[in-house]
Amino acid sequence: MEITKAKPGNFCWFELATSDQAAAKKFYGGLFGWTANDNPMGPDAYYTMFQLRGKNVAAAYTMMPEQAKQGVPPHWGTYVAVTNVDDTIARAKSLGGSVLAGPMDV
Numbered sequence: 001m002e003i004t005k006a007k008p009g010n011f012c013w014f015e016l017a018t019s020d021q022a023a024a025k026k027f028y029g030g031l032f033g034w035t036a037n038d039n040p041m042g043p044d045a046y047y048t049m050f051q052l053r054g055k056n057v058a059a060a061y062t063m064m065p066e067q068a069k070q071g072v073p074p075h076w077g078t079y080v081a082v083t084n085v086d087d088t089i090a091r092a093k094s095l096g097g098s099v100l101a102g103p104m105d106v
Contacts, residue, residue, distance in 0.1 A: 006081035013079040016060035019068060021048060024060050034058070 006012035018024045025036040028050060034057065038046040041061070048060040063074065082088040085103040093099070 008081050008083045010081055011078050012081040014058040015077040015079070016058065016074070017063045017067070017072075017077060018060055018074045019063055020074075021046065021060055021062045024048075025050075028058075028060075036060075 016024055016028075025048060028034050029036060032052065034050040034052055037049045037051060039049065041047050045062065049056050050058040050060065063072065089099055089103065
C-alpha cells in the first residue's frame with residue numbers, strides 16, 4: 001500500500017540525525033534494503049534520501065559539530081501530520097507543551 005498523504009495524527013516523515021552518515025547508509029541499507037540518494041546541502045554536507053522500491057521512506061543528515069559539543073546524541077526525528085498547524089500549536093501550548101522548532105511542510 002502506498003500512502004501519498006498522511007492522515008492527521010499519523011506520523012508522516014522520519015529523519016535521522018547521525019554522527020556517521022556513511023555508516024548509517026550501510027546499516028539501514030543492509031537492515032531494510034533501503035537505497036541512499038545523497039543531495040548536496042553545502043560543502044561536505046549531504047541530505048540523504050532513503051528509498052525503498054523507488055519511493056522516499058526516510059532521510060538522514062550529519063549532525064552539526066555544535067550538537068555533539070552540547071551532548072546531543074544521534075537520534076531519529078519524527079513528524080506528525082496535522083490539519084491546521086497553527087491550531088495544533090495553540091492546543092499543544094494550552095496543554096502545557098512548548099514549540100522547540102517552527103512548523104514546516106513535509
